[in-house]
Every structure is written in structure tokens, then in C-alpha cells.
Amino acid sequence: MTPQRQIIYETLMSMPGHPSAEAVYAQVKEQLPSISLATVYKNLHLFIESGIIREMSQHHGTLRLETKAEPHDHLVCRTCRKVWDIEHAGAKLEERLNVPDGFKAERYAVEVLGVCQTCQEHERL
Amino acid sequence: MTPQRQIIYETLMSMPGHPSAEAVYAQVKEQLPSISLATVYKNLHLFIESGIIREMSQHHGTLRLETKAEPHDHLVCRTCRKVWDIEHAGAKLEERLNVPDGFKAERYAVEVLGVCQTCQEHERL
DNA sequence: TTTCTTGCAAAATGTTTGCATTGGA
DNA sequence: TCCAATGCAAACATTTTGCAAGAAA
Numbered sequence: 001m002t003p004q005r006q007i008i009y010e011t012l013m014s015m016p017g018h019p020s021a022e023a024v025y026a027q028v029k030e031q032l033p034s035i036s037l038a039t040v041y042k043n044l045h046l047f048i049e050s051g052i053i054r055e056m057s058q059h060h061g062t063l064r065l066e067t068k069a070e071p072h073d074h075l076v077c078r079t080c081r082k083v084w085d086i087e088h089a090g091a092k093l094e095e096r097l098n099v100p101d102g103f104k105a106e107r108y109a110v111e112v113l114g115v116c117q118t119c120q121e122h123e124r125l
Numbered sequence: 126m127t128p129q130r131q132i133i134y135e136t137l138m139s140m141p142g143h144p145s146a147e148a149v150y151a152q153v154k155e156q157l158p159s160i161s162l163a164t165v166y167k168n169l170h171l172f173i174e175s176g177i178i179r180e181m182s183q184h185h186g187t188l189r190l191e192t193k194a195e196p197h198d199h200l201v202c203r204t205c206r207k208v209w210d211i212e213h214a215g216a217k218l219e220e221r222l223n224v225p226d227g228f229k230a231e232r233y234a235v236e237v238l239g240v241c242q243t244c245q246e247h248e249r250l
Numbered sequence: 251t252t253t254c255t256t257g258c259a260a261a262a263t264g265t266t267t268g269c270a271t272t273g274g275a
Numbered sequence: 276t277c278c279a280a281t282g283c284a285a286a287c288a289t290t291t292t293g294c295a296a297g298a299a300a
Contacts, residue, residue, distance in 0.1 A: 002254090002255060002256080002298080002299085004255080004256070005255085012190065012192060013192055015192070017208065017209075017210075018189045018190060018191060018208050019189070019190050019192075020187045020188060020189055020190070020289095021187070021188045021190075021289085021290080022187070022288095022289080024190070034256095034257080035256090035257085036256070036257040036258065037257095037289095037290090038256080038257065038258075038259095038290090038291080038292085039255080039256055039257065041289095041290065041291075042255080042256085042291095043255095044188070044190065048190075053190050053191060053192050054190070054191040054232075055188060055189065055190065055191065056184065056189040056190060056191040056199075056208065057182050057183070057184035057185065057187075057188070057189050058182065059181065059182035059185050060182070060184055060185050060186060060187055060188050060189065060289090060290095061185060061186075061263075061264070061289080061290080062145045062146070062147070062185055062263090062264065062265095063145060063146050063169070063180060063182075063185050063264085063265080064143045064144070064145055064180065064181040064182050064185065065137065065143060065144055065145070065146075065149070065169065065173075065178050065179070065180065065181060066143060066178060066179040066180065066181040067137060067138055067140070067144075067178050073222065073223070074181075075224065075225075075228055075230075077228075078231070082142075083142065083143050083181070084142075084225075084228075085142075086222070086223045086224065086225070087223045089218065089221040089222050089223070090221060092221075093214065093218065093221065093235070096214040096215060096217075096218065097198065097211070097214050097235060097237060098198070098211045098212045098214070099200065099211065099237055100200075100211070102241070102242035102245075103200055103202075103209075103237070103239055103240070103241055103242065104239045104240045104241075104245055105200075105237050105238075105239040106203070106238055106239040106240070107179075107237075107238040107239070108235060108236070108237055108238075109235070109236050109238070110218070110222060110233060110234070110235050110236075111233070111234050111235075111236055112222060112224055112228070112230050112232075112233055113230075113231055113232040113233075113234070114228055114229045114230040114231040114232070115228070115229045115231070116227070116228055116229075117227035117228060120227075120229055127273085127274085127279090127280060127281080129280080129281070130280085145264095146264080146265080147264080159281095159282080160281090160282085161281070161282040161283065162264095162265090162282095163265090163266080163267085163281080163282065163283075163284095164280075164281055164282065166264095166265065166266075167266090167280080167281085168280095185264090185265095186264085186265080186288080186289075187288090187289070187290095188289085188290080
């Protein structure tokens with residue numbers, strides 16, 4: 001546990017919402033002006049691998065398109081990043097949601113994050 | 126409607142799952158070897174703007190981190206791309222889901238895609 | 251010493267832009 | 276003719292990598 005790692009961790013955890021790597025870097029730089037962006041990235045990946053934080057978007061890095069028109073839910077494998085469409089849990093779902101006034105909701109989808117069968121088998125090896 | 130656009134559209138719609146721009150390009154190139162990647166991107170953006178397809182991930186392009194440990198749902202504005210955490214719709218949600226055998230589900234979150242109040246106000250202008 | 255981490259710079263990836271050219275309405 | 280769309284190449288943004296130097300065990 002280096003001082004850099006410590007500060008990156010504390011800074012990250014103090015940030016509300018869903019910060020980007022660049023945002024963490026900027027914030028850390030205030031305390032540690034000599035920090036490098038590569039170090040921030042390396043540590044963020046460590047934190048993700050260790051499970052103390054997660055990635056909000058499983059597909060940053062590439063544009064992924066959704067061509068299916070009907071509402072449906074998603075199964076996302078956190079290992080291989082593949083996505084499967086599953087039948088929508090249903091319209092009653094929407095009633096349960098705590099959507100605040102002012103937000104114009106248009107689509108709902110449940111994201112189920114986990115590990116697919118293939119990746120589970122590989123993990124065992 | 127150019128031949129390129131037509132073929133990009135047809136190819137895209139024939140692709141199962143959640144294709145990337147690169148995948149669409151590769152597929153289109155089989156029919157239209159002279160197609161350029163830029164043309165594919167430009168057309169995909171047109172399709173997205175017109176509403177006939179959607180982006181699966183609102184945050185490709187940047188790593189976004191999730192530091193909150195408790196399960197919660199997300200409000201995502203398709204205009205400004207901001208994300209708000211809302212209280213989780215609840216554990217009963219999980220029972221309703223059509224998760225197939227073999228997939229090891231770990232986390233569930235409802236993504237509510239729409240337009241936030243601020244962006245709605247700007248749209249009106 | 252040995253190992254792990256840092257910081258820099260270069261490379262890699264994915265996407266966008268500018269612009270000259272082209273092909274239809 | 277005219278305008279929008281194409282294809283190329285360069286620019287851009289984000290992330291990753293290789294590596295030499297430094298710090299900790």
C-alpha cells in the first residue's frame with residue numbers, strides 16, 4: 001500500500017456519483033501533483049479486480065448498438081463482457097421504481113451482472 | 126438514401142445481439158469492399174439520432190466507476206449522459222427475472238433511460 | 251537484494267473531423 | 276446544377292504498455 005494508492009482510494013471513495021478515471025486523476029492531483037495518469041489507471045484496475053469497486057459501464061471503449069425494438073432485459077458477463085437479451089421482467093416493474101418527478105423515463109431494462117457459463121468453466125481451470 | 130446507407134442498415138438489422146461499429150463495418154465490407162469506417166460511423170449516428178436504433182451503453186468512451194456498495198438502480202439521461210442513483214426497486218424484482226440456468230447472477234440493477242429535467246428544459250428552447 | 255510500484259513516454263484503440271470528390275435528385 | 280454523402284487521412288480522446296528508476300520489505 002503506497003501513499004499514492006492510499007490517496008487514490010480515499011479520493012475515489014469520497015467522490016459522489018460515477019466518476020471517470022480522468023476525474024479521479026484531477027482530484028488526486030490536487031493532493032499529489034506528481035501523480036501520473038497511468039498510476040491512477042493501474043490502481044483503479046486493481047480496485048476493480050479486488051472487487052472493492054465496480055465498473056458502471058461494461059462497454060466503455062466501444063460503441064455497442066441495440067437494434068431490438070421491444071423492451072427486454074440484459075444479462076451481462078463481467079468476464080467476457082458478452083450480453084444476452086432476456087425477456088423483459090414486465091411492465092409491473094416500472095411501478096416499483098423510485099423515479100423522481102422531473103425525469104422523463106423512456107425505457108426500462110434490468111441489467112443482470114454476473115458470470116456466464118463459459119466463463120465459469122474457464123475460471124475453474 | 127444511398128446504397129451504402131441501405132446496406133449498412135440492412136446489415137446492422139440482420140446482426141443479432143449488440144454489435145459494435147467495427148463489427149458492422151467488417152460485415153458491410155463483405156458486400157461493399159470500398160466502404161469506409163467513417164461512413165459506417167456517420168450512418169450509425171444518424172440511425173441513433175433518428176431513433177431507429179439505440180446505444181446499448183451510454184458511457185462507452187470512458188471508464189465510469191461505481192463506488193456504492195449497496196444495490197441500487199440508475200437513472201441515465203440520454204442527452205447529457207449523467208447518472209443518478211435511485212433506491213433499488215427491491216429484492217422481489219429478482220424473482221421476476223428470466224435468468225437462465227448456468228448464468229451466475231451477482232448484481233441486479235434497473236437502468237431507467239430517459240431525459241433529465243435540465244435537458245428537458247434545454248430541449249424546449 | 252528482491253519485488254512491487256511509480257512516472258514517463260510511446261503505442262494502441264476507438265472515434266471524430268476536415269475536406270476534396272462524387273453521385274443522385 | 277446542387278447538395279448531401281462518401282472515402283481518405285489526419286486528428287483526437289481514452290486507455291494500455293514497456294521500461295527505467297525508486298521505494299519498501
